[in-house]
Amino acid sequence: MTAVSAAKPDPTAALKSSKTSPPQQEKKTSFASRLVTVTGHWAVRLGLVVVALIWLTPTAGLLSSSLRSPEDISLSGWWQIFDLNSSFPWVIDAGQLTGANYESLFANELVTGSLFTTMLITIPSTVAVVVIGALAGYAFAWLEFPGKDWFFLIVVGLLVVPVQVALIPVAKLFNIVGLFETTPGVVIFHCAFGLPFAIFLLRNFFAEIPRELLEAARLDGAGEVRLFTRVVLPLGGPAVASLGIFQFLWVWNDMLVALIFSDASSPPITVALQQQVRQFGNNIDVLAPGAFMSMVIPLIVFFAFQRQFVSGMMAGAVK
Numbered sequence: 152m153t154a155v156s157a158a159k160p161d162p163t164a165a166l167k168s169s170k171t172s173p174p175q176q177e178k179k180t181s182f183a184s185r186l187v188t189v190t191g192h193w194a195v196r197l198g199l200v201v202v203a204l205i206w207l208t209p210t211a212g213l214l215s216s217s218l219r220s221p222e223d224i225s226l227s228g229w230w231q232i233f234d235l236n237s238s239f240p241w242v243i244d245a246g247q248l249t250g251a252n253y254e255s256l257f258a259n260e261l262v263t264g265s266l267f268t269t270m271l272i273t274i275p276s277t278v279a280v281v282v283i284g285a286l287a288g289y290a291f292a293w294l295e296f297p298g299k300d301w302f303f304l305i306v307v308g309l310l311v312v313p314v315q316v317a318l319i320p321v322a323k324l325f326n327i328v329g330l331f332e333t334t335p336g337v338v339i340f341h342c343a344f345g346l347p348f349a350i351f352l353l354r355n356f357f358a359e360i361p362r363e364l365l366e367a368a369r370l371d372g373a374g375e376v377r378l379f380t381r382v383v384l385p386l387g388g389p390a391v392a393s394l395g396i397f398q399f400l401w402v403w404n405d406m407l408v409a410l411i412f413s414d415a416s417s418p419p420i421t422v423a424l425q426q427q428v429r430q431f432g433n434n435i436d437v438l439a440p441g442a443f444m445s446m447v448i449p450l451i452v453f454f455a456f457q458r459q460f461v462s463g464m465m466a467g468a469v470k
Contacts, residue, residue: 217440265423284349
């Protein structure tokens with residue numbers, strides 16, 4: 152009995168040991184690791200700032216050239232707009248700035264008319280591609296109709312068709328129907344080649360919407376039109392905005408299609424500026440501000456919708 156009772160464990164032993172043993176402390180990060188983390192964040196930010204400055208340098212150079220006289224442009228580079236002889240070399244020499252170039256630009260009817268023509272081409276092409284692409288993407292994602300998969304395969308196949316292959320056949324077709332060298336012909340061409348990508352992008356995005364959400368809306372009495380406008384479009388807003396930015400930039404900066412299919416008497420801004428280049432730099436006072444105007448409008452559109460653009464990219468990555 153004495154041996155058994157001696158071997159019996161003491162119930163208070165664990166409690167005593169827990170009181171005497173020091174509590175387990177969390178591992179503290181060393182000063183070196185924290186320093187690496189902080190410097191790593193600053194290194195990333197510094198790298199992003201450097202990349203942004205590199206990308207914005209051509210824009211700044213074009214802006215400074217558009218504000219200098221043709222004589223100053225021919226004698227020195229655009230960086231000479233800074234007063235390098237002063238104590239603060241980043242100070243701009245105001246004596247070189249002039250607004251005469253923009254007066255010449257707005258006095259040039261070809262360039263000002265080309266900006267209006269570019270708007271007439273870009274806005275309908277963007278709106279039509281976004282609207283038709285959203286409707287078709289919803290149909291391919293959530294509607295059932297005969298041959299749906301085959302039609303979608305055809306749309307995917309059209310993504311690999313290069314624009315250059317279709318130039319001659321489409322030019323012959325437009326010449327027969329009377330659309331060659333017209334603004335509606337350029338709009339139709341951009342819509343035809345922008346729709347496959349738009350349908351493919353929005354179909355894949357709309358297909359990720361939970362089915363239960365759409366079924367609940369149908370149980371509440373929502374038809375297909377209300378379902379598309381009240382449920383699908385708000386959820387797919389970032390993807391639609393990203394598509395609109397892509398289409399706007401592509402059509403605005405296009406030169407190949409505009410050079411072939413646009414009207415020679417009222418060309419878009421890219422063709423009009425190319426015609427100014429042909430004159431051996433004699434119209435540099437028009438070319439520089441015109442090029443800056445052509446560049447700054449897409450930048451304004453991008454920065455105005457950058458949140459929707461980033462949300463659309465991140466939503467696709469998360470899904």
